[in-house]
Amino acid sequence: MISLGPYAGFIVSSYAVVAVVVALLIFWVMLDYRRQKARLRDLERAGVTRRSRQGGSEAS
Template sequence: MSALGPYTVFITTSYALVALVVGGLIAAVMIDYRRQQAELRRLEASGVTRRSGKTAADKTASESL
């Protein structure tokens, strides 16, 4: 660890904090995506339609092509 010189603790702590923040942001985006998908399914089940006329299932099927 002395290869980084006197700033070893600062450098490793900085990298660890950045990794933690980036991981937290990725997790937040994934959680929000799932919530939005669930809300879309709920709205479509209740009869609300999109202006485009496409359902979530139609959109997912066209994206996989």
């Protein structure tokens, strides 16, 4: 095992906090993605279309 010296508790707890924060961010992004997909589906059902689906390109 690696010897972390007198700061082992700080190092391990810091990594643990970062791991929890990253896991929460991943969960939040996944949840937001599902909400956005549902909102887009609702808008399309209501007749609102995306500009990207019009087929034409406005680039000159």
